[in-house]
Amino acid sequence: MTDRPLSLSATSRTRLRRMKEKGRTRPEDLFAVLRAGFVAHLGVVVDGHPMVVPTVYGFDEENIFFHGSVASRSLTTDAEVCLTVTLLEGLVLARSVFEHGINYHSAMIYGTPRTATGDDAKLYGLRLLTEHVAPGQWDYVRQPSRKELAATALLSLSLAEASVKIRTGPPDDGDSPDAELGLWAGELPVVPRWDQPVPDPALPRPVPALPAHIAGLVGRRLNRG
Amino acid sequence: MTDRPLSLSATSRTRLRRMKEKGRTRPEDLFAVLRAGFVAHLGVVVDGHPMVVPTVYGFDEENIFFHGSVASRSLTTDAEVCLTVTLLEGLVLARSVFEHGINYHSAMIYGTPRTATGDDAKLYGLRLLTEHVAPGQWDYVRQPSRKELAATALLSLSLAEASVKIRTGPPDDGDSPDAELGLWAGELPVVPRWDQPVPDPALPRPVPALPAHIAGLVGRRLNRG
Structure with a gap:
C-alpha cells in the first residue's frame, strides 16, 4: 500500500x-x-x-x-x-x-x-x-x-x-433523560477470527504439514494481524 | 419459528x-x-x-x-x-x-x-x-x-x-492430478464471536450490572448459541 x-x-x-x-x-x-x-x-x-x-x-x-x-x-x-x-x-x-x-x-x-x-x-x-x-x-x-x-x-x-x-x-443517549433509567x-x-483448519479428507496419510502462512493465521482476527 | x-x-x-x-x-x-x-x-x-x-x-x-x-x-x-x-x-x-x-x-x-x-x-x-x-x-x-x-x-x-x-x-481437487503435489x-x-462488552463511558459509577441476556452472549458464536 x-x-x-x-x-x-x-x-x-x-x-x-x-x-x-x-x-x-x-x-x-x-x-x-x-x-x-x-x-x-x-x-x-x-x-x-x-x-x-x-x-x-x-x-x-x-x-x-x-x-x-x-x-x-x-x-x-x-x-x-x-x-x-x-x-x-x-x-x-x-x-x-x-x-x-x-x-x-x-x-x-x-x-x-x-x-x-x-x-x-x-x-x-x-x-x-x-x-x-x-x-x-x-x-x-x-x-x-x-x-x-x-x-x-x-x-x-x-x-x-x-x-x-x-x-x-x-x-x-448517555446524556439523555434515559440515562436516569439506570x-x-x-x-x-x-470479532471474526480464523478457527482451526479442517484438512481435506482426501489428503494422503501422513497428512502434509500445514504451511506456516496458514498456521500463522489460526486464532487471529481476520485481516487484522 | x-x-x-x-x-x-x-x-x-x-x-x-x-x-x-x-x-x-x-x-x-x-x-x-x-x-x-x-x-x-x-x-x-x-x-x-x-x-x-x-x-x-x-x-x-x-x-x-x-x-x-x-x-x-x-x-x-x-x-x-x-x-x-x-x-x-x-x-x-x-x-x-x-x-x-x-x-x-x-x-x-x-x-x-x-x-x-x-x-x-x-x-x-x-x-x-x-x-x-x-x-x-x-x-x-x-x-x-x-x-x-x-x-x-x-x-x-x-x-x-x-x-x-x-x-x-x-x-x-482432491482427486485431480494436483493431489500429487503433496x-x-x-x-x-x-468464526464470528461476541467479544467482551465495552461499557458506555457515560454510565454512572458504580456501573450498572451487565444484564444476563447480554452477559450470556460473550464468547459465543454469533446467533449460533
Whole structure:
C-alpha cells in the first residue's frame, strides 16, 4: 500500500445525504476497510431489477478486482455496479430501542467494471485476490495454467468513485433523560477470527504439514494481524 | 419459528443458472441463514444505477423487516429490492489457485417492500429487529414512544421469492492430478464471536450490572448459541 494520496470524488451518489457525520472520504479509510474485509456485496441491475451477490476481492491502490463469474447472469459490457464492503464491528446497546444500532465500517464503490484481457492482467488480479485473505498462498499452490486463465473472467473496478461510512463508539443517549433509567449501555463487539483448519479428507496419510502462512493465521482476527 | 412449510418460488431470478449444485430452495435453509446472519445487504436501483447498503434486520415466518431509513435516498413506492444475507464460513484452500474459493451460505430475497403503517405494525417489526441479535433486549430497555414510532420508517419484504446458495466442505481437487503435489489442502473456517462488552463511558459509577441476556452472549458464536 502506498501513501500516495488518492482523491475520492464526491459525486451526487457519494456525497452522503444521510448521516453526514458518518461520511469519510479519506483514501486511508477506504483502504482500511478493504484491507480488513473479506467478502464484498456486488450490486447490479438485471432487467431493471436490483441483484446483490457476495464475492471475494483483491485490490491495489487504484482498483478492486473480483471474479466476473459471480455476475455472469447480469454483467454485460458497460453495466454499472456498486460494490459494498461492510465490516461489522458490534452492536450498539442503548437505553432505548430507538437508539440501538450497529458499529461498522462500510465502503461503497461505484463504477463500470473493466474485463481483464490477457494472461498478465488476469494473473495480476488473481494474485491480489488470492493474497488478500491468505498471504503466501499464491506461491504455495499451483498457479493458473493458460487453459485455466482462458476460463477465468476477472473484472476490475476503479476506486475513484467511493465513499466510506463509519460508526464507532458508545450509544448516543448517555446524556439523555434515559440515562436516569439506570440501565447498562455500551457496545458488544463482534470479532471474526480464523478457527482451526479442517484438512481435506482426501489428503494422503501422513497428512502434509500445514504451511506456516496458514498456521500463522489460526486464532487471529481476520485481516487484522 | 414454525415448521409450517413455506413454498419458495422458482422465478426466473431465483432459478439459479450458475452453480446449480449450490442451489437450495428449502424454507428451512432460508430460515437457517436468516437466523445465523446479522447484517443484510440491500440492493436498490437509483436512477438506473445499483446501490448496495448494509442494514440490520429481523424476520418472522413470512417477512423480513428492516429500517426504511437505510434506503431513504432511493426507496420510493413500488421500488423493487434484493436483500442478501451472507454467512461467510471459511476459506477453501485448494492445491491450485483456480480451485480456491469460499464456503458460505447466502440467501437472496427479491420483492417490493411494504411500509409499515400504524404503531402496532411498527412495534411488531421493531421487536423482531431488536430481538434477532440480542434476545431479551426489547424488554430490558425503554420501548419506543409514539413520537419515536412516528419517526420510524419500517419496511417489510415477503420471503416468498427467495433463493439460498450453499457451499461447504473441502476443495474439489482432491482427486485431480494436483493431489500429487503433496500440498496441504482443506478449509480454514472463520468464526464470528461476541467479544467482551465495552461499557458506555457515560454510565454512572458504580456501573450498572451487565444484564444476563447480554452477559450470556460473550464468547459465543454469533446467533449460533
